Amino acid sequence: MPKAEPDAPDRRSLHERIAADLRDEIMGGELPPGASLPSTAQLKARFDASNATVQKALHLLKEEGLAVGRAGAAVTVREHRRRTVRPAASMATGGPGQTYRWLTEAAGRGAQARSTILDVTECVPPADVRAAFGLSRGRTVLRRRQLLLVDDEPAELVTCYYPVEIARGTSLMDRRRIRGGTAALLAALGHPPRRSVDRVSARIPTQEQYQALRLTSSTPVLRTLRIVHSDGERPVEATVMVKAGHLYEVEYEFVPD
Structure with a gap:
């Protein structure tokens, strides 16, 4: 090159x-x-x-x-188009019966937010998710895909992956929203989130992302791969979050040791 x-x-x-x-x-x-x-x-x-x-x-x-x-x-x-995403705040576990944290935060900004479940199925995950779970090629996981909308406009395409031995027989398999979020459910199942690692990259949108997010140009999307670890550093959830790069910024806050 x-x-x-x-x-x-x-x-x-x-x-x-x-x-x-x-x-x-x-x-x-x-x-x-x-x-x-x-x-x-x-x-x-x-x-x-x-x-x-x-x-x-x-x-x-x-x-x-x-x-x-x-x-x-x-x-x-345009009003309310430039938004800041704060991963640390959105990671808080909701209690039983509570709504998603991101829904509450959107309401606090004066916006209306909702989610649409696109599919729930077993599939072979992408290579980076497979590597995070330590799976060999061809092994399947449970995939939950949803589209988050703010003021009825697509805001984020979210794809969550779970080891099948954790997901089978639980409400993770159901095609419906999980009250309080998956973090609360994982904790109830004996897999409380202990540590999360984000990998953020900017990419040209795929055809699926372009259509789902109703993009109109090839401006990059922000892709976040979040790996959630439970006790013993066991990875229990991998989430790929994709949002329009020209509409969002990501804010991380650190406290010096």
């Missing part, structure tokens, strides 16, 4: 580069929700672009759900 030159030109089309810079300002908070984007004239001067090119860039941001506006009116940053 040829080495990248430090001053190599950006080969993306100009409207994609304009959208990329504005997207970064939106995600970074320079252009907060409700703020007006620079005018067409300002963007033309800033990027030495034509009116048509600027409009194509703004159209791209509108398609991605980051901006709203119509011809002849100011384009503004």
Whole structure:
């Protein structure tokens, strides 16, 4: 593979580069929700672009759900689109009869959240999940797939995997939501979560992810592989969480020793 030159030109089309810079300002908070984007004239001067090119860039941001506006009116940053995900907070185990923690947090932000179970089945897991469980090629696990929606828009595609010896004969096999979440159920089954490890990567969306999340461009998705360990460091749950990379940021908090 040829080495990248430090001053190599950006080969993306100009409207994609304009959208990329504005997207970064939106995600970074320079252009907060409700703020007006620079005018067409300002963007033309800033990027030495034509009116048509600027409009194509703004159209791209509108398609991605980051901006709203119509011809002849100011384009503004869409409300409630930039969200921060805090894995440590969402890992708290709910008690019996309690709702999912992420549902409660979404409600606290003034949003309406719900989940849709897509399927519950036994299958051969992907290689990284298989490695986490220490399974040989061809071994199956239980897979639970669901789509999380916020304000009726797809927010995250979540696929959970469980060793079959833990899942069989339990409500993990049922195609319905588990009250209080799977962490509470695993604890009740004698496999309390003791340690979790997240691996976060940015990837171009697969066809399934593109369709499920209703994406409109090939901006990367954030993929988190979370391995949950119980007593004796036994892995009891592996979860793959995929969300649109241009709409979310992940916040981790650490306390120095």
